[in-house]
Amino acid sequence: MARKSQDGLAEPDDEVALDRLRSMKEEHQLSPWDVVRNYPALVWWAFFFAVSAVGWGFDAQVNGAVISVPEFRRKFGYIYEGEPTIPAAWLSAFNMISSVGQFVGGFLCSIIADRLGRRWGLAVGVVFSCGGIFGEIFSAVRPAFLISKLILGVGLGFYLTIGPLYCSEISPVVLRGITTAGVNLGIVVGQLLSNAAIRGFGGRNDSWAYRGPFAVQFFFIAFFAIGLPFSVESPWYLVHRNDLDGARHALQRLYGRNTNIEVKLKAIQTTVAEELALPESSWVECFQGTNLIRTGISTGVFICQHFTGIIFVISFSTYFFELAGLPTSDSFSLGVGVTACGLVGNILSWVVISSYGRRKIFLTGMISLTICLLLIGILDVVPTNAANWTQASFTVVYCFIYQITIGSVAFVLLGEVSSPRLRAKTTALATAVQSVFGIAMNIAVPYMVNPDAGNMRGKVGFVFGGLALWATVVSFFYIPELKGRTFDEIDTMFAKRITPRKMGRYMIDEDSS
Template identity: 45%
Template structure:
């Protein structure tokens, strides 16, 4: 029988921390969360470098065809190039559940690093016009990227105290944006070269980060949740002491992990992928997955993923298009920092829902500006692109990574997170396939008018989010378990009162 008093004491202890207190005590845990999130930087770098390299003249020359005297990449090849990583990410995210449960969070990251290094070698040494080889490199690297992001989210959720959980899981998105910023900066610096290194150097930069991760992994602490699940309670106690200091009540925190796992095992003895779709876990899986569907519904690939290429199609010179791309991602960094400051004050649900509203409005404004078809509106559209990224990165972007990590149960976290990354990659792949056909001059040629599509979809997504995204702020893992078990509606999660933890599991 679970020790409910231990859960009550641990919950009260976690609720007593403010973010500043938690950072002071758990500064080592905070630092290791940031380190393990370096892999997420590569996710953002790869996503952005795909769209950015399309604007590099020498890349279009070496891998495209000449039409009317100009090098052009077909929409079909663009779709394949940009969706290859998403396809790989689907398999990488899905495989994480098994890999991380067997080899631990550190082992999963180490495997991802080795796969990524091989994939980058393929991309860097791809000969001119060897398009299939480049696609294979992108596909294999995508597998590693899916594992990177899934591992970073699971790890941050499991080693962070309650007061820091929203900050560290949300920081995964900050690292993604930092990767996008780095990618745009590299493209700006190399894109005007007239040789193959204009696009090879951006690929080569990616080698730095797997090497850094591999060098630091032997010193990184393993997740105490994984250690307890493997029966290694003494090792878990040592990890917690290392992360927070020996002054902490180590036995109490190990007991909290052990008893929470036991409570979840009383609900479901197994932890297979099928369990994601059984009982109350189905609701948790849907919410964890839908936050990424809503990111795509809000038009993130349209506005941000193709921003540099879109600016060029709209008539901006290469130099200005590159600078605008860098500016877009710089604004994104600011937005993530704002989200980190206010995620515990305003809550997950509030920031996510209002982010959906803001993105839908900006999409409509971009579309209206595209109606006249005059180049005089280009700078106005560029300004709204910057505004969109600020709104997105304050709300939908980082909060998606917070919500999907928090709504999953401890027992199924690696599988829920991995499945959600699969959905994220699938949606990204669909967007990357469809959007070139909508934007390109040789296809639908809608340009900025695509904003009408994503504005409408974003409005629909806002309604869904209002009814189904719960507030997970200031809730321990066992408290979230009971609210899902009691089928509390999403709109009441924030105000729901749990008087006593012994009352939490009175049916156990």
């Protein structure tokens, strides 16, 4: 109960506490359907920014899928044992150069998003991406193609940073898991569109067999170019810039004219005021005190993704099917099937995450993916056509499990674990870690599977199965359960140094009383 002064009015500290309680209570009382029905503008703009992940997913998939196009291999490769083949060194370069650009783009996006806003962050990313796509389409030699992919990678670094950042900031707690998981849905949709484009163009006998899929990416450019001028800036950013009128206007646009947004604005102001009372945030702060744990979890979930072999199983799936001895047309179709099953899994993840939380789903996914990888490795030892098809089937199962579990939950945890004060920087660090491990895996995997190098084929499953097992053990101790928690509650638990694996059972209300 609030304290009263002699004139009967609540004292300022109590007013702040009451505002927080009101805002927290309002959020906890909402259901996902309430948000969709009553705040369509909020849902639309969360979707709009999440589409940035579609562009990232498209490029990530087309990197590996375009290798399965014979015309691409003839243009940028050489003839090895009668078949067009791209040298392992160049194959690694083609796939890792985009991650180098993403590493740079993630940090640039953090700076621009903090200084100019989330909308400008996305706009700059669109410009970089547009230039890179032009280069990919019209490059005639390997070096020019690599430079184009580097420029595109910078834009994709903006995409992958701004999507989860914006969605986590504008979403009510009941919708936060769905919208941040929606970023991963965007990635999967991009992968599906990429494989569909490869399936549609890949059989051509001219340069548009590979140029066509690259050109499809202009759809995303047009989508953002049309929508960005009308988009809503993040209220959190505007309050940070002390633009209260702008924040009030943004909240009104997100929640509608019939909603009293003053309580929400005051809650944001209070949280931001506490942050601004501290020294200006720095990159070093991400690695100090409890922020070190928060940064470790936010970035570690993406390391887990790479340790489960996501680059090998999904990005190189079509090429892997060809190397396993399946016909080219069947390999294209299976590549589409892999991403289609992933799309279904990601949509189902919205229900699963809302019902079962974060920790249980993440750990279940890690265990299941480890088993899948080991089975893929074992089946590669069996020299039969049936084993090849079974092995291919396990990649489809893998993709479904991945997207319904760690593929989606990683983005949810990134949006929840990172502190509001350091969220842009933490998101940039997560993008950087994603890029660094993407570079490492895109260098290593071609040397493992390419016919003129390691030629390990499905035996790579043993390598990633071992890495996934180790990551599962670490995840058990560090993955928290944050379902239904507001940012205030999450901050409180980390400030009190509650062990991450025990956060799901921690009672905030009892402690406060």
